[in-house]
Amino acid sequence: MITRRNFLSISAKSLALFPFLFSTRANAASLSKLVLAGPPAPLSLPLARLAKKTTLPTALPNMEMRQWRNPDIMRAWMISGEVQVSAAPSNAAAILYNKGLPVRLLDVNNGGILSILTSNPSIKKFTDIKGKKVLLFFRGDTPDMIVRYLATKQGISPDTDMDISYVDSPFEALQMLLSSRAETVLLPEPAATAAIMKGKSHGMKLTRIVLHDVWEQVTDSKLPLPLGGTICQASLAEENPEIIKELQIGIKQSIKWINQHPAEAAQKFAGFFGLKAPVLQKSLETFPVSQLTAKVAKKDLEFYYTTLIEMSPKLIGGKLPDDAFYLG
Known part of the structure; x- marks a missing residue:
């Protein structure tokens, strides 16, 4: 990984x-x-x-x-x-x-598709992560910065309105999600798809929020x-x-x-x-x-x-x- x-x-x-x-x-x-x-x-x-x-x-x-x-x-x-x-x-x-x-x-x-995956039923869209614990990877690098940018653009302060923690790799985030040690995590493709498929086989229902969709909404970008x-x-x-x-x-x-x-x-x-x-x-x-x-x-x-x-x-x-x- x-x-x-x-x-x-x-x-x-x-x-x-x-x-x-x-x-x-x-x-x-x-x-x-x-x-x-x-x-x-x-x-x-x-x-x-x-x-x-x-x-x-x-x-x-x-x-x-x-x-x-x-x-x-x-x-x-x-x-x-x-x-x-x-x-x-x-x-x-x-x-x-x-x-x-x-x-x-x-x-x-x-x-490089990125998605927020969550087992929390109250999180249905990106702005619902306000006030929630979110697990990210690559602290200070692009994935972290993209989440922070999208949050800021929608009136959410990453430092005060979110409870962010980090792991070193997507693999760790995937394992923590599937083992219920984390409710809401950031994952790239195809790890996000793997999480949904494995979660389903274990009776875990996960919601996916695709950050590329959020990016397009926030920036009005066609790409x-x-x-x-x-x-x-x-x-x-x-x-x-x-x-x-x-x-x-x-x-x-x-x-x-x-x-x-x-x-x-x-x-x-x-x-x-x-x-x-x-x-x-x-x-x-x-x-x-x-x-x-x-x-x-x-x-x-x-x-x-x-x-x-x-x-x-x-x-x-x-x-x-x-x-x-x-x-x-």
């Missing part, structure tokens, strides 16, 4: 060295294989599917998919040139770019909360635009296939994420994968990044990325 260190959190250590360390460049002459990577989370699913395609567009070389559980590994792979494309939290992508690592954002997707996306080496984008174009087409086709075949997708990829196939299938059926290119999503991303800056500038590396960050 993903922990604070190995999913959303990106440490600042060694970031200043990135411009000097990044010496391996992807070019058409040497790129015999395209290596993709991602964490064991749903935002990696489009790349995992793309890597398994047997019939590839002409411009794409052979591909393989790797899994990273620690962003330090992802950074090392991107720096060395071992990996050219990776799924990543969208705020982590901004941090890397702002600290000098030559990466570009290809797209954003909804692989779901853009927590995840796909990054690539800047050299790949600059020297192989035909590969980037085919990647974007391939990712779009992968998403279409996943949404049309959730059962088959779950059977093929549940192992990559350490999940049981029925859980991943139900999660995909409940939340079909959606995706927009970075340039199309730029306005919504900048709104999201600005929100994070207001709460804690370090969450995106201190400033908005410039236009070069966003690929069309």
